[in-house]
Amino acid sequence: MSNPTAAVLVIGNEILSGRTQDTNLRFLAQGLGARGIRLVEARVIPDIAEVIIGTVNELRARVDVLLTTGGIGPTHDDITSECVAAAFGVPWEPHPEAWARMEASYKPGEFNPARQRMATMPRGAGLIDNAVSVAPGFSIGNVHVLAGVPRVMQAMFATLVERLPRGTPIAARAVHALGAAEGRIAAGLSAIQARYPEADLGSYPFYRPSGNGVAIVAKGTDPARLEAAIAEVAALFATLGYAPVAGEPPAA
Amino acid sequence: MSNPTAAVLVIGNEILSGRTQDTNLRFLAQGLGARGIRLVEARVIPDIAEVIIGTVNELRARVDVLLTTGGIGPTHDDITSECVAAAFGVPWEPHPEAWARMEASYKPGEFNPARQRMATMPRGAGLIDNAVSVAPGFSIGNVHVLAGVPRVMQAMFATLVERLPRGTPIAARAVHALGAAEGRIAAGLSAIQARYPEADLGSYPFYRPSGNGVAIVAKGTDPARLEAAIAEVAALFATLGYAPVAGEPPAA
Numbered sequence: 001m002s003n004p005t006a007a008v009l010v011i012g013n014e015i016l017s018g019r020t021q022d023t024n025l026r027f028l029a030q031g032l033g034a035r036g037i038r039l040v041e042a043r044v045i046p047d048i049a050e051v052i053i054g055t056v057n058e059l060r061a062r063v064d065v066l067l068t069t070g071g072i073g074p075t076h077d078d079i080t081s082e083c084v085a086a087a088f089g090v091p092w093e094p095h096p097e098a099w100a101r102m103e104a105s106y107k108p109g110e111f112n113p114a115r116q117r118m119a120t121m122p123r124g125a126g127l128i129d130n131a132v133s134v135a136p137g138f139s140i141g142n143v144h145v146l147a148g149v150p151r152v153m154q155a156m157f158a159t160l161v162e163r164l165p166r167g168t169p170i171a172a173r174a175v176h177a178l179g180a181a182e183g184r185i186a187a188g189l190s191a192i193q194a195r196y197p198e199a200d201l202g203s204y205p206f207y208r209p210s211g212n213g214v215a216i217v218a219k220g221t222d223p224a225r226l227e228a229a230i231a232e233v234a235a236l237f238a239t240l241g242y243a244p245v246a247g248e249p250p251a252a
Numbered sequence: 253m254s255n256p257t258a259a260v261l262v263i264g265n266e267i268l269s270g271r272t273q274d275t276n277l278r279f280l281a282q283g284l285g286a287r288g289i290r291l292v293e294a295r296v297i298p299d300i301a302e303v304i305i306g307t308v309n310e311l312r313a314r315v316d317v318l319l320t321t322g323g324i325g326p327t328h329d330d331i332t333s334e335c336v337a338a339a340f341g342v343p344w345e346p347h348p349e350a351w352a353r354m355e356a357s358y359k360p361g362e363f364n365p366a367r368q369r370m371a372t373m374p375r376g377a378g379l380i381d382n383a384v385s386v387a388p389g390f391s392i393g394n395v396h397v398l399a400g401v402p403r404v405m406q407a408m409f410a411t412l413v414e415r416l417p418r419g420t421p422i423a424a425r426a427v428h429a430l431g432a433a434e435g436r437i438a439a440g441l442s443a444i445q446a447r448y449p450e451a452d453l454g455s456y457p458f459y460r461p462s463g464n465g466v467a468i469v470a471k472g473t474d475p476a477r478l479e480a481a482i483a484e485v486a487a488l489f490a491t492l493g494y495a496p497v498a499g500e501p502p503a504a
Contacts, residue, residue: 012454013452013454013471014454014456014469015277015278015281015294016281016291016292016293016294017281017282017285017291017422017424017471018277018278018279018280018281018282018283018285018291019424019454019456019469020278020456021275021278022274022277022278023273025267025270025274025296026267026270026272026273026274027270028270029267029268029269029270030269030270031270033269033270039268039269039270040268040298041268041295041296041297041298042267042268042295042296043293043294043295043296044277044293044294044295045293046292046293047454073434073455073457074434074435074438075434075437075438075441075442075455076438076441076442076445076453076455077453077454077455078455110435110436112435112436112438112439113439114434114435114436114438114439115435115438118435149457149459151459170269172269172271182325182326182327182366183326183362183364183366183367183370184362184364184366185327186326186327186328186364186366186367187364187365187366189327189328190327190328193328200265201328201329202264202265202266202271202299202329203325203327203328203329203330204266204271204272205325205401207401207403217266217271219265219269
């Protein structure tokens with residue numbers, strides 16, 4: 001596939017301690033897929049400078065787009081911004097536009113050193129504005145630094161996405177059947193996968209109050225081929241005595 | 253900290269495509285913390301053999317405990333088990349006990365080749381039984397291979413956790429205040445963190461129908477020190493005119 005590739009780097013002790021349920025990864029995964037960008041890896045790492053610097057450098061060399069979430073607030077545990085500067089080997093310094101904008105948003109005397117850190121960025125960074133918070137994210141090279149708070153992160157991504165490289169959107173088609181058992185469809189499914197190598201077939205058992213079964217999802221960039229593959233899966237379900245239903249099963 | 257370390261490896265295209273919201277990481281993070289095991293990294297990778305093999309080998313060399321989730325079902329996209337065998341350089345072969353148990357659970361003729369794959373494991377693997385599914389997870393070396401379906405994964409972890417190394421449990425204490433702004437508490441919080449280096453202080457803004465504010469969480473292995481640090485944070489909140497409330501804010 002020639003689609004651009006991406007990685008997501010989730011930065012924050014609160015995810016690794018289990019305090020916080022991350023939801024940013026799924027949001028970004030869906031947004032990247034719609035843009036035709038293939039998410040090839042995600043990592044969750046703690047707020048430790050050497051780990052952040054090393055991981056940013058490892059991942060940015062390997063993908064077209066690296067998105068980070070978390071660690072750009074004003075407190076002592078927010079160290080993403082200076083770590084990204086260190087990863088690029090550039091000074092971490094006041095960003096004039098971010099600084100002026102943030103200073104203007106506070107009452108006199110309230111734009112204190114902690115808040116000034118949010119207007120301090122790697123030299124050469126471009127701002128990622130957002131409709132929710134006056135503090136912007138930023139981009140440097142192929143690294144895009146977003147907030148961790150979901151509603152702020154989402155607003156930043158809405159601005160950022162228009163600047164990202166574009167690929168053929170990654171489409172999905174699905175079919176499911178109540179009562180289906182993965183162990184009974186597996187052989188037929190393998191044969192279909194072999195005939196449609198460009199349709200990435202996933203098999204997902206589900207357990208819902210409305211019933212258990214299996215959903216098959218085909219992902220790829222050619223909707224016609226996905227539909228053909230899913231039609232064969234539907235026929236497979238029917239052959240085995242399961243009633244195929246188009247799409248994913250209804251949410252629990 | 254001399255606590256054992258862990259990494260979690262989430263294996264599955266469905267997480268990277270945004271189809272599925274992962275919840276296993278948080279569950280495992282909490283369970284590991286209660287056992288005194290420090291989760292130092294999590295990764296999400298696709299169902300691609302070379303990626304799984306390489307990542308398992310990279311991570312198992314770096315941590316005391318590596319947990320994987322996903323990819324141990326009967327379908328073509330379930331390749332975790334053979335990849336772990338390849339990572340260890342051992343044959344992937346029928347596990348006599350798992351095989352006998354699974355064979356006995358199916359009607360004659362229904363323990364087909366797809367299902368037999370779930371009883372095929374790296375040579376030397378030890379089974380991880382569970383109360384939900386007849387198909388077990390397995391351990392080899394410091395790598396523990398769990399299901400991706402949350403209720404099966406949780407049942408496997410319940411068995412596994414008793415066999416994991418044990419450290420001093422990682423405790424948490426928290427205080428929050430409605431109306432608090434991170435930018436106003438940041439300087440005082442840094443000073444407290446400097447006095448309590450063994451209490452890992454995290455600052456987390458929250459946005460709830462009941463109000464916005466900031467929660468401060470102290471994590472570490474010495475509850476008395478955590479309590480002392482949090483008492484100082486509460487005093488800081490009060491000094492700035494915010495009313496401190498013990499614990500995390502109520503769920504949304």
